Amino acid sequence: MDLIQLFLAYAKTGIKTRFQYHMDSFLLSFAVFFREASSIFGVYFLLLKFDTLGDWNIKEIFFMFSIISATYSLFIMFFMVFRDFPDWIKHGDFDRILLRPRGIFVQMLLNGADWVAALSHGAISVLMFIVSANSVGIRWNATNILYYIVTIISGTVIQGAIFVFFSAFNFYFSKNHGIKEFVFWKSRRFATFPLSIYGRVVQNILMFVIPFAFVNYFPAQYLLRKSDMAAYPAYYMYLSPVIAVVSFTIAYLFWRFSLRYYQS
Amino acid sequence: MSSHINHHLISVENISKKFKRPRSFKKENGFIKNIFQRDYKKAVDDISFQIDEGEMVGLIGPNGAGKTVTLKMLSGILRPDKGNIVIAGLNPYKDRKKYVAGIGVVFGQKSQITYDLTPLDTYGVLKSIYKIPDNIYQDNLERFCDLLEVGGYISQPVYSVSMGQKVRAELVCALLHSPKILFLDEATIGIDVIGKEKIQKCLRELNKSDKLTMIFTSHDMKDIENTCDRLMIIDEGKMIYDGSRELLCEKYSSQRIMEVEFEKPQKDIRLDNVICTDSENNPMSKYLHYNHSDVDYNEMILKLMNEYPVKDISIREPEIEYIIREIYKKNGRNL
Numbered sequence: 001m002d003l004i005q006l007f008l009a010y011a012k013t014g015i016k017t018r019f020q021y022h023m024d025s026f027l028l029s030f031a032v033f034f035r036e037a038s039s040i041f042g043v044y045f046l047l048l049k050f051d052t053l054g055d056w057n058i059k060e061i062f063f064m065f066s067i068i069s070a071t072y073s074l075f076i077m078f079f080m081v082f083r084d085f086p087d088w089i090k091h092g093d094f095d096r097i098l099l100r101p102r103g104i105f106v107q108m109l110l111n112g113a114d115w116v117a118a119l120s121h122g123a124i125s126v127l128m129f130i131v132s133a134n135s136v137g138i139r140w141n142a143t144n145i146l147y148y149i150v151t152i153i154s155g156t157v158i159q160g161a162i163f164v165f166f167s168a169f170n171f172y173f174s175k176n177h178g179i180k181e182f183v184f185w186k187s188r189r190f191a192t193f194p195l196s197i198y199g200r201v202v203q204n205i206l207m208f209v210i211p212f213a214f215v216n217y218f219p220a221q222y223l224l225r226k227s228d229m230a231a232y233p234a235y236y237m238y239l240s241p242v243i244a245v246v247s248f249t250i251a252y253l254f255w256r257f258s259l260r261y262y263q264s
Numbered sequence: 265m266s267s268h269i270n271h272h273l274i275s276v277e278n279i280s281k282k283f284k285r286p287r288s289f290k291k292e293n294g295f296i297k298n299i300f301q302r303d304y305k306k307a308v309d310d311i312s313f314q315i316d317e318g319e320m321v322g323l324i325g326p327n328g329a330g331k332t333v334t335l336k337m338l339s340g341i342l343r344p345d346k347g348n349i350v351i352a353g354l355n356p357y358k359d360r361k362k363y364v365a366g367i368g369v370v371f372g373q374k375s376q377i378t379y380d381l382t383p384l385d386t387y388g389v390l391k392s393i394y395k396i397p398d399n400i401y402q403d404n405l406e407r408f409c410d411l412l413e414v415g416g417y418i419s420q421p422v423y424s425v426s427m428g429q430k431v432r433a434e435l436v437c438a439l440l441h442s443p444k445i446l447f448l449d450e451a452t453i454g455i456d457v458i459g460k461e462k463i464q465k466c467l468r469e470l471n472k473s474d475k476l477t478m479i480f481t482s483h484d485m486k487d488i489e490n491t492c493d494r495l496m497i498i499d500e501g502k503m504i505y506d507g508s509r510e511l512l513c514e515k516y517s518s519q520r521i522m523e524v525e526f527e528k529p530q531k532d533i534r535l536d537n538v539i540c541t542d543s544e545n546n547p548m549s550k551y552l553h554y555n556h557s558d559v560d561y562n563e564m565i566l567k568l569m570n571e572y573p574v575k576d577i578s579i580r581e582p583e584i585e586y587i588i589r590e591i592y593k594k595n596g597r598n599l
Contacts, residue, residue: 101361
């Protein structure tokens with residue numbers, strides 16, 4: 001209850017701050033929206049030419065895309081601070097967190113959501129969901145709805161874990177935008193397409209190193225049952241929550257451990 | 265270790281802190297060794313002190329002397345590599361959550377007030393963060409806004425107020441949760457003299473009425489002179505003076521400076537036991553530095569009047585800034 005109150009207090013000021021500059025926020029949300037939309041158009045035109053991509057048709061790929069956008073939208077509501085962590089350290093904002101009588105990690109989760117971006121990604125995901133959800137042959141019964149909700153939560157947590165893990169390196173080196181750029185942004189793009197179209201090395205990376213495959217590919221497989229799933233063990237479709245818990249635990253412990261090297 | 269009962273509010277024993285420094289490439293080490301080599305710099309080197317409730321202490325030192333690092337260790341941001349800190353029975357680093365609930369911190373360069381919003385917005389968030397009960401929040405808000413004269417712009421966005429107003433609003437942030445100790449790191453940086461005096465007056469009042477313990481760091485000696493009774497001087501991570509302001513002045517009070525204005529510019533003034541320097545703001549003036557016990561005033565002034573076209577003379581007590589510079593110089597010689 002108390003944490004919800006704290007989250008609302010942060011959210012109120014966060015949104016207020018953003019909308020001090022109506023025009024800026026307005027344009028920024030459009031920019032984010034169109035950047036994401038442009039990559040959707042990329043996929044669209046590609047599939048106009050080929051019809052399917054490794055047995056996946058355009059609606060199914062849109063459905064997968066909606067999962068990535070939805071989880072990413074939630075991700076930036078809670079894990080924004082970890083994304084921008086180098087700046088937080090540089091500007092002394094992290095000192096401020098240490099000076100307040102609340103859990104360090106909790107403060108970071110509840111504080112500093114990028115509402116404009118979260119809303120833009122959320123809008124994309126809802127749009128993609130509306131376009132695809134009813135035409136890809138999913139029966140939206142109770143089990144599947146529950147599965148979908150668990151998928152969204154797990155996907156958010158998995159992406160959070162990736163960022164928490166890499167932000168911990170900032171305690172040792174003040175800058176690591178390079179790793180993050182490669183690891184996160186590029187692999188998020190990879191996750192736009194079905195895993196099975198990639199080579200073995202990329203597949204393994206997306207499954208076991210930066211587990212994006214468990215954010216959208218395997219969950220989508222459970223709902224869509226495509227033929228390329230035959231290449232992977234069937235239980236992978238149920239593994240996302242486990243991956244989420246395990247990866248987040250590892251990331252959290254590593255982050256807590258690294259905190260002692262903080263130099264302010 | 266804790267066999268003796270601790271009477272002091274703040275007790276610091278032999279703390280040290282070192283930092284990794286950007287590596288300096290040395291030719292003789294070779295490329296690989298250079299890449300993996302680490303340099304360490306001792307930011308704080310074996311410092312101990314005690315502070316009692318209600319004291320106002322100024323930490324003084326040049327840039328990089330270790331005062332901010334010391335303050336960060338006291339406020340629980342940094343963990344000392346060695347040594348012990350106990351404040352109000354707590355370890356600032358290990359008991360962080362409990363400890364920081366009872367302190368207020370103002371960093372001059374890093375603001376905790378949200379730039380785009382009004383001070384009142386920020387206070388509202390702080391109320392949630394510190395779980396301040398409604399009645400205490402209202403009382404404190406009213407009292408501190410009154411004292412620091414924040415009321416007039418409490419509902420204006422912070423970007424539209426002056427630097428001095430902003431710092432005062434910032435001070436209210438640090439006071440809302442009724443802290444027992446206040447840390448101020450270069451808090452009044454960039455404010456004009458009148459604004460500074462206003463803040464200093466408020467802080468002294470709070471110290472008297474609430475027995476609020478305060479620890480300052482500042483470049484500006486005037487700041488410290490006007491608020492602190494006790495000074496700690498730090499240089500290169502070491503404590504080189506810890507004591508009252510009066511004692512410091514007394515110790516060095518034999519130093520005097522005489523400002524002499526002449527009818528026309530002078531090249532050099534030659535008097536026994538007197539060092540002459542130029543005045544920065546008046547080409548007609550010279551500063552004469554001498555030791556009060558080394559010179560005979562009659563003789564000196566007579567000689568001055570006879571041999572030079574003197575227009576005006578004024579004698580000044582040494583400023584703390586000057587005394588401190590002397591201490592650094594001495595420290596350098598001893599090392």
